[in-house]
Amino acid sequence: MKRGFFLPVVAFAGFLFLYIPIVSLVIFSFNKSKLVTVWGGWSTKWYVELLNDPQILGAAWISLKIGVVSATLATILGTIAAIVLTRFGRVRGRGLLIGMVTAPLVMPEVITGLSLLLLFISMEAMFGWPAGRGILTIIIAHTTFSMAYVAVVVQSRLVDMDDAIEEAASDLGAKPMRVFFDITLPMIAPSLISGWLLSFTLSLDDLVIASFVSGPGASTLPIVIFSKVRLGVTPEINALATLIVVVVAIGISIAWFLMRKKVKT
Amino acid sequence: MTALRATSPWRKTAALLARFGLTGRALVIAVPMLWLLVFFLVPFLVVLKISFADPMLARPPYSPLFADGSIQVTIGNYAYLWEDSLYINAYWSSIKIAFFSTVMALLIGYPMAYYIARSPEPKRSLLLLLIVLPFWTSFLLRVYAWIGILKTKGVLNMVLMKIGLIDQPLIIMQTDVAVYIGIVYTYLPFMILPLYANLVKLDNAMLEASADLGAKPMATFFRITIPLSMPGIVAGSMLVFIPAIGEFVIPALLGGPDTLMIGKVLWTEFFSNRDWPVASAVAIAMLILLVIPIMLLRMAQSKGADT
Numbered sequence: 001m002k003r004g005f006f007l008p009v010v011a012f013a014g015f016l017f018l019y020i021p022i023v024s025l026v027i028f029s030f031n032k033s034k035l036v037t038v039w040g041g042w043s044t045k046w047y048v049e050l051l052n053d054p055q056i057l058g059a060a061w062i063s064l065k066i067g068v069v070s071a072t073l074a075t076i077l078g079t080i081a082a083i084v085l086t087r088f089g090r091v092r093g094r095g096l097l098i099g100m101v102t103a104p105l106v107m108p109e110v111i112t113g114l115s116l117l118l119l120f121i122s123m124e125a126m127f128g129w130p131a132g133r134g135i136l137t138i139i140i141a142h143t144t145f146s147m148a149y150v151a152v153v154v155q156s157r158l159v160d161m162d163d164a165i166e167e168a169a170s171d172l173g174a175k176p177m178r179v180f181f182d183i184t185l186p187m188i189a190p191s192l193i194s195g196w197l198l199s200f201t202l203s204l205d206d207l208v209i210a211s212f213v214s215g216p217g218a219s220t221l222p223i224v225i226f227s228k229v230r231l232g233v234t235p236e237i238n239a240l241a242t243l244i245v246v247v248v249a250i251g252i253s254i255a256w257f258l259m260r261k262k263v264k265t
Numbered sequence: 266m267t268a269l270r271a272t273s274p275w276r277k278t279a280a281l282l283a284r285f286g287l288t289g290r291a292l293v294i295a296v297p298m299l300w301l302l303v304f305f306l307v308p309f310l311v312v313l314k315i316s317f318a319d320p321m322l323a324r325p326p327y328s329p330l331f332a333d334g335s336i337q338v339t340i341g342n343y344a345y346l347w348e349d350s351l352y353i354n355a356y357w358s359s360i361k362i363a364f365f366s367t368v369m370a371l372l373i374g375y376p377m378a379y380y381i382a383r384s385p386e387p388k389r390s391l392l393l394l395l396i397v398l399p400f401w402t403s404f405l406l407r408v409y410a411w412i413g414i415l416k417t418k419g420v421l422n423m424v425l426m427k428i429g430l431i432d433q434p435l436i437i438m439q440t441d442v443a444v445y446i447g448i449v450y451t452y453l454p455f456m457i458l459p460l461y462a463n464l465v466k467l468d469n470a471m472l473e474a475s476a477d478l479g480a481k482p483m484a485t486f487f488r489i490t491i492p493l494s495m496p497g498i499v500a501g502s503m504l505v506f507i508p509a510i511g512e513f514v515i516p517a518l519l520g521g522p523d524t525l526m527i528g529k530v531l532w533t534e535f536f537s538n539r540d541w542p543v544a545s546a547v548a549i550a551m552l553i554l555l556v557i558p559i560m561l562l563r564m565a566q567s568k569g570a571d572t
Contacts, residue, residue, distance in 0.1 A: 015392075222405050
C-alpha cells in the first residue's frame, strides 16, 4: 500500500515538537551570555557554577534520598496490595482497597498535597507525630501516591502470569510465604523494577505535593528549581537539565540494548 | 529439611496469633489497607472538616470544630465559592483548557502513533524509545524550556523575525496559548502510548478487505481504523484530560495572571491568601465536580471492557 507524504511529515513534525525544547535547553546551557537569546560563544561556566551551588546540590541530595526511600516503600506496599487484589479472592474490604489504589491515579496533585498537609498538621496536634514537616512527611506522601502506580504495574503482571506454577508449588507442600519468595517474586521481578523506577521518577519530579508537605530545611530539587525559574530563565538550570537528559539518555539506551539482546537470544 | 525445622517456632507464633484472628493472611491485607486508610482516606475527612470551619488568625488558621461544648459548622466557604464568580469561572476554564488540549494532543498524537505502529521493527522500537525518553527527564525542566522559546525575546520570535515571517515579536508567553502548548507538549506521550498499543494490533486484513471492496483510503481510515482504535483513543484522552484539569505547574510557569485554572486558584488560596477553609472547600468541590465523575466513568469503562 502506498502511504504518501502525509504521515512521515506529521510524525517528523511531532518529534520536532517533542525534542526542540530539550535541544534548546542543551544548546543554551553552553551559552556564555546570561541572556538566553544573545549568543555569547561557547562556555562551560554554567556547569562550573552549578557544581559550586550548595543550594542546588543540597536539594538534589535530599531529592535522591527521598526518591530512593519512597520508591522502595512504595514498591513493597504496592506489591502487597497487588497480591491481595489478584491472589486473595473476595476478601472483606476488597472494594475499598481497589478504590483506594486507583483513586490516587486520578487525583489532582493539589488535592493530594493539601489533604496530606492538613492530615499531618491534625496528627501533630493530636498525637505529636509527625513532629513538624520535612523529609519524613514528603517520603510518606510520595510513598502513598507511588504505591498506586506500583500496584497497577505489578497487578497487570500478576494477571498475565500463569498461576498454575504457584499452585504446583503449594501442592508440593510449599508454605504461602515460600511460594511467594521462591516462585512469585522471581517471576514478577521485572515489574517490580519498573514499578520502582516509575516511583523514583515520580518522586524526583514532584513539585506540587512536596511543596505542600515539606517544611523548613527540606527543599527538594523541584522546589528549588521552581523558585529559581519563577524569576526567569537561569542558565545554571539549563546546565542541570542537560546533565539530567544525558544521564537519562544513557540509562535508557543501556536498558534498550539489554532488552533487545534478551529478545534476540 | 532445614526449611521445615526452621518453620516450627514460626508455626507456634502463627498459631498463637491466629487465636486472636491475626493470621498471616490478615496481616498481609492489613498493611496496604491501613497505610491507604491513614494517608489517603482520612486526609479527605480532615479536608472536609476544615472546609466547614471559619478562617481565623491563629495557628492553625481556622476555627475548631468542637468549641464551647457544641459543634461549630459553617457553610460560608461554599456559599463564598458560589457567589464569587472567580471560582466558577476557574472550573469552566479548567475544563475548557483540558478539553481542547486533549483534542489537540489527539490530533497530533494519532498520526504519530499510527506512523510508529506501521514502521518496520528496529525503527519502531527506536521511535517508541524517543516517545518515552522525555517522560523520564524532569517534567518541570521541560516546561521551563518553553519559557526560553516562547518569551518575547525568545528563540521562536528570534527565528521567525530572522526569516522575515513577522516584524513584531509574537506575545505568546503568559497567555492561554502558552498554557495550551505546555499541556499538549507535556502529555503528548501519554496520548501516543495507548494509541500505539492499540494500533499495533490492528489487523492488516481488515484494511485490505476494505480496500478490495473498493473503499478509498480515507473511507477505510474513518470507517475501519478509527472505530477499531476507539479504546486507545478513549484511554489516551483520559490520560491527558485527567492530569490537565488539575494542572498547577504549567499555568503557573507559562500562563499569565488572567489564566484561570482551578489548581492554580487552590494553590493561591492556600499559599498566598492563607485561607485554609476556602482552599479546603475548593478541594472538596473539585473532588465532587471533577474527580468523582471521572472515577465513575473509569469504573463503567473497565466494567464494559470485562464483558
